[in-house]
Amino acid sequence: MVYDILAVNPGSTSTKIAVFRNRQEMFREDIEHDSAFLDSHPDIEEQFPFRRDMALACLEVHSYQVEQLSAVVGRGGLLPPVKAGGYTVNQAMKDRILKGPISPHASNMGALIADAVAAPLGIPAYIYDAVSSDEFMEISRITGIPEVVRQSFCHVLNSKAMARKAAEEAGKSYEEMNFLVAHMGGGISFSAHRHGKIVDALSDDGGAFSPQRSGSVPIIYIVDMCYSGKYTKAELMRKIRGDGGLKAYLGTYDCREIEKMIRQGNEKAELLYEAQAYQVAKGIGQLAPALKGNVDAIILTGGMAHSKMLTDWITDYIDFLGPVRIMPGEMELEALAYGALRILQGQEKANIYRDALYG
Numbered sequence: 001m002v003y004d005i006l007a008v009n010p011g012s013t014s015t016k017i018a019v020f021r022n023r024q025e026m027f028r029e030d031i032e033h034d035s036a037f038l039d040s041h042p043d044i045e046e047q048f049p050f051r052r053d054m055a056l057a058c059l060e061v062h063s064y065q066v067e068q069l070s071a072v073v074g075r076g077g078l079l080p081p082v083k084a085g086g087y088t089v090n091q092a093m094k095d096r097i098l099k100g101p102i103s104p105h106a107s108n109m110g111a112l113i114a115d116a117v118a119a120p121l122g123i124p125a126y127i128y129d130a131v132s133s134d135e136f137m138e139i140s141r142i143t144g145i146p147e148v149v150r151q152s153f154c155h156v157l158n159s160k161a162m163a164r165k166a167a168e169e170a171g172k173s174y175e176e177m178n179f180l181v182a183h184m185g186g187g188i189s190f191s192a193h194r195h196g197k198i199v200d201a202l203s204d205d206g207g208a209f210s211p212q213r214s215g216s217v218p219i220i221y222i223v224d225m226c227y228s229g230k231y232t233k234a235e236l237m238r239k240i241r242g243d244g245g246l247k248a249y250l251g252t253y254d255c256r257e258i259e260k261m262i263r264q265g266n267e268k269a270e271l272l273y274e275a276q277a278y279q280v281a282k283g284i285g286q287l288a289p290a291l292k293g294n295v296d297a298i299i300l301t302g303g304m305a306h307s308k309m310l311t312d313w314i315t316d317y318i319d320f321l322g323p324v325r326i327m328p329g330e331m332e333l334e335a336l337a338y339g340a341l342r343i344l345q346g347q348e349k350a351n352i353y354r355d356a357l358y359g
C-alpha cells in the first residue's frame with residue numbers, strides 16, 4: 001500500500017515541510033519566515049494559518065495535488081505530559097494549544113497546521129514523539145522544591161530518530177540499546193535512552209547554555225534579577241530563550257561566525273566556545289548515571305554537531321564514558337513521516353489525547 005504523508009516541523013524562524021511516499025522523500029522545503037512578521041504576529045492563532053498557507057503554497061510550487069495525501073503529521077509541542085509515539089490531533093489538543101495553559105514554543109503549531117491541512121481533505125492529522133513525551137523514571141521528576149516537578153522536555157523527535165538510526169547501523173533494535181544523546185541546535189537538550197525509553201533528560205533550560213539560550217544558571221541570581229526592578233518578565237525570558245548563551249556574549253548565535261572569530265585570534269570567543277563544549281560534556285555526564293555505565297554510544301546531533309572544533313572538544317572531555325557518534329543535523333521530518341507511516345500501516349496505534357481541562 002502506498003501512502004503520501006506531509007510532515008510539518010514549525011521552528012522559531014522557519015517551517016520545514018516534506019512530502020514522503022512511504023519512506024521515500026519526494027521533496028522538502030525549509031520555508032524561512034520574515035522575522036519582522038513573526039515578531040509582529042507573536043500570537044499562535046495568527047501565526048499558524050500563515051504558516052499553513054505557506055506550506056500549502058509550497059505544495060503548489062511542486063505541482064503536488066493535496067488530494068493525494070494519506071495523512072499529515074506535525075511536530076508535537078509542549079503539551080502536558082504525553083506518551084512517546086503518535087497522537088491523533090483532536091479538539092482537546094487544539095483547545096489546550098490555543099487556550100492554554102501551555103509554554104510558548106513554535107512546535108506547538110505542528111498539531112494546528114497538520115489539522116488545518118488534513119481536516120478539509122478528510123484524512124488523519126497526527127503529532128509524533130512530542131517535545132513533552134514523558135517516559136521518565138519517577139526519581140527523575142524530583143526537585144528540591146516540592147512545588148517544582150521536573151518535566152520531560154527535550155528534542156525527543158530527533159534524539160530518538162538518531163538513536164534508532166545508530167541502533168539500526170549496529171544491527172540491533174533501539175529497544176536493545178542504551179544511548180546518551182546531546183541535541184545541539186538553537187536549544188541544547190540531553191536525553192538518556194534506556195532500552196527504548198527516555199528515562200531522564202535535561203531540557204534547553206535545564207542543562208548547557210546554547211548559541212541563543214542561557215541553559216541552567218544558579219537560581220539565586222535569577223531570583224535577585226526578578227526582584228531587582230531592572231527587568232520585565234519578557235526581558236528575562238529573552239535572556240533564557242533567544243538572547244542568551246553565546247549570542248549574549250558575542251552578538252551572534254552562528255557557530256560558523258564564532259569559529260571564524262577564533263581563527264582570527266579572538267581569545268574571548270575561543271574561551272566561550274570551549275565553555276560551550278565543556279557544558280555539553282557536563283550535561284552528558286549528568287545523565288550518565290541513568291544508564292549505570294551501560295552506554296552503547298554517546299550521540300552528538302543537531303546543527304552544531306557539524307562543528308569539528310566543538311565535537312573534538314566534547315569528545316575529549318567525555319569519551320571515557322563510551323564511544324562517541326557524531327550524527328550532525330536532524331532527522332525530524334523523516335521521524336515524523338516514518339512514525340505516521342507506521343500508524344497507517346498498522347504497526348503502531350495512534351494514541352488519543354485526553355486533557356484535564358478540555359476532555
Ligand SMILES: Nc1ncnc2c1ncn2[C@@H]1O[C@H](COP(=O)(O)OP(=O)(O)O)[C@@H](O)[C@H]1O
Nearest residue numbers: 185186187211253254255256302303304306307
Ligand atoms: N556547518 C555548521 N558548523 C557549525 N555550526 C553549525 C553548522 N550548521 C549549523 N550550525 C549551528 O547550529 C545551530 C543551529 O542548529 P539547528 O539544529 O539548525 O537549530 P534549530 O533547528 O534549533 O534552529 C546554530 O547555532 C548554527 O550556527
Ligand SMILES: CCCC(=O)OP(=O)(O)O
Nearest residue numbers: 153154155185187189204
Ligand atoms: C527542548 C525543547 C525543544 C526545543 O527547544 O526545540 P528547538 O531547539 O527546536 O527550539
